[in-house]
Amino acid sequence: MDKKKATPLHRRDLLKDAAAVSLAGAVASLGMLANAQENVSVAQDAAKIQQPASRSSLIRDENAKPGARDWQLTRVRLDKAGGVRSSPIEGYCSKQSVMAAETVNFKVSTAAPQKFKIEIFRTGYYGGRGARLMTTLGPFDGTPQAVPPIGEKRIRECQWESCTTLTIPEDWPSGVYLGRLTTESDASGHGYWQNYLIFIVRDDRPADILLQCSDNTWQAYNQWPDHESLYTHPDGVQGPWADVSFDRPYGKYSQIFENPQTIGSGEWLCFEFPMAYWLEQHGYDVTYCSNSDMLTPERGLKCKAFISNGHDEYWDIRQYESVVKMRDEGVNLLFLSGNSVCWVTPFRESSAGDPNRIIFRGGPYGGDYRWAQEREKNFGPYPHHGPDEGYLMGVRNLRPVNGGGDWICTRPDHWIFADTGMKQGEAIPGLIGWEFHGDPPTDLAGLEVIAEGTALNGGVNPAPWASTIYPGPKGNFVFNASTIWWCQGLASPPGHWLPWSHWSRPHGPDERVQQITHNLLRRALG
Template identity: 60%
Template sequence: MNTRQPIGVGRRQFLKASAATALVGAVHGAAETPAASEKKATLIADENRQPGTDDWQLTRVRLDKTTGVRASTIEGYCSKQSVLAGESLEIFVSTNPMAKFHIEIFRTGYYGGRGARLMTTLGPFDGKKQADPVMGDERIMECRWEPSATLTIPKDWPSGVYLGRLTTQSEASDKPYWQNYVVFIVRDTRPADILLQCSDNTWQAYNKWPESTSLYTDPRGAHARGVKASFDRPYGKYVQIYENPQSIGSGEWLCFEFPLAYWLEEHGYDVTYCSNSDCLDAAQITRCKTLISTGHDEYWDLRQYDAVKKSIEAGVNVLWLSGNACFAVSPLAPSSDGREKRIIERVGHFAGLTDAEVAKEEKVFTKDFKRVGPDESLIIGARSVVPFNGGGDWTCARPNHWIFEGTGMKEGDSIPGLVGWEHHGSPADIPGNEIVAEGLVWAGGVNPSRYTATIYPGPKKNFVFNAATIFWAQGLSSPPGHMLPWSHWSRPHGPDERVQRITHNLLKRALA
């Protein structure tokens, strides 16, 4: 069933929202940026002229236990990681105890600083407890819930990352409500300036829902081969480096990636969105001028590596605004009912690490550790190194390079805490590869490792930039619903004009 309902916005509400949007826009536009002076009309710029909403975050969340990840009072997942306009998406919801609930669908973006727009409301529905999955072969937990709602994506919904806010409701006003998210991506096939690829394979690899069932909880070791994770289950609370209640149901989108999308849309860049699973074919990438990897982009199908390599050869620019990228080889497989690309399996790692590094981390890389992919540094410019955790400052090494134009940075100048918590180190032997920033990252707060940010020329006047840190987006913006992370006794400081200018410089060159 298609339960989509149109949104009604009264004249007074619209005028109030428009005035607030204009005020926020005036404040942010006071200092003109390189992008602002050259801004062109784009679908995304038009979308962000729509009135946003202040009420899209989770307000009341309750974990089943204090140290757990699950909020079973209401929880859910979607039938696809990404969906085209005109296609249908099933949403699966469980409530325990039984309760009525509704689903508000928000598109995340800038929207005058509000961070999201309400697209539609579904329901109310009669909720029920749906069965927990039984652990299958290779420790897979795959839900087989009944769909609660079917949403056909309207043709006018633009590409973006969408959150469905699940809220229980009761006829009795004295009973509390509880909330959770589901997350999905609306993609498109149009040519665009920027393709922002979400790192959702990694979101799922670390997802412990319902309890201790991620790719890292195998009794054989954290990096054991032959373990699987299914997208057919809710996202539990984020588990790695800090506590973030907004992560319940939303993967790692609000933690590490949303600040980039918010900033791109604030400045009117022509951006479209996709999942890891959409980048297995180079044609999905080459329709755009620039591919951006963001956040923690660790888990890759070999087909994605090949697609990105072909795209670079075809002239696409790549910005690795990420760390620990393209590290674990994880082929995508169909679900038990045949839906494509719903299961990831860790079969090994790309070939970047040396034997000495593997030996140094023998407690992490078990005896069945296998190199089953090519050297990831050949498409990134550098690779993950051991120790691969930590935090540090991002330090300028080549102040005369064009990426630093207008930043005022001199050699040795640092952006505090921007590197972490995983990074890229040893630079690749690629003709023209330059180190633009380098320094130490302190694993455990005390053990040194070295990161290197790099840039190298592609074959068709394109380039590949590697920021060498998961935290790059933290220097771009701090949108609603986002919390600054910290790890290994180090933390980024939030928006920084130098990070913003470097990113503008990169995009100006990439989109010329």
């Protein structure tokens, strides 16, 4: 998946055929292929670029530690063909994010009484291996835990017993952590089964870069246990009718590709991990947070740059207000994402009283923008309405928002393209998708369109997209890449597969995307 080489179609076909009963063989062979390809890095030249002096060597020191050779899922099984649930073993965490010295509970169910262990890995670069083993917990006695009935607004809210409580060690750095659940072989000797659970370790130190995980969007699309998400309500896919809870496992991701590494890991390995892998590869001083950690601006105000990554669709209005405050106080904003700030998504507490554990699609961002009004007419009425996101991001969500295309340079003289060699009209193939932004506000002072073109939905229906940059009030800037797939051009780490959708796909790591991102970060970090 490196060297700008197209992903062979037979890999996806192979895995799709295997997904019905057991994906074990496909996972093992494809995981080895991904690791082998990762050893050949297209980022060798970019790695020589002199980086700004970081506030801390924490990330460089962490990545000097040995990575794990075995951290991916090897043996997984779906309950049924076309399903999302893997009930032999599955689990979730009691919190989206946790700080050192705080506790997180792990809630795990096994289909039959059976012992299991939990290996905790921090994802990062680690010499190209992609993760480090932090600790192993167990063995524990696994038992079946009840699938909750469908509740009001079709919510599925588990109330599982905890198998263990983990106090985060003081020396665990901020990052995205995977708990790999592995059963012991059953009594008949049929082997073990695996799944993930996922949580974020955050901190409050001053750092150069704050990377926000798009976990609200992971949960919005999560269909566990069987077709229950914000997109599966009988009344329609865009209305405010459904609630979803973080108190449930992540099922297999149900769009774009058939990727068994998504079981239990949300959308992290699909659409976001390449960004973290690449940042840590180059020693950037990065710290991590959940969407739910951005309800006030204090965390972001301690950082020089804020990155929205991947598919960042669902924002509580307090997140929006926090990021506006950060921009106005001089933090550089990098929307290396698509379909971002699309829906107002209020948090509320769980039935047990735990904060920020339930979300729903409260209404559109967009203010008086025409597509926001169209959504209100077609799918409302909504109880919430957000401001025009174009005045924060520089571009808006428009209709159609789905499609794919090439990312086309229109301002080769701009500093963002320094040392890329890009020329007017030069394209980075397949980088736009599968959702994007466009229609920049014409009255936003200093805004420049640095790339633009047309995306096609299903290879047919055209929609304009635009990538923009505009100055903030204190010498800072706001950049919008206008694509979910930006980080696909940075790296293709172990555990990650290239996605495809709407008859288009990114081609993988590209030295121009890498150089543009270096240019943005060098400017942001001074």
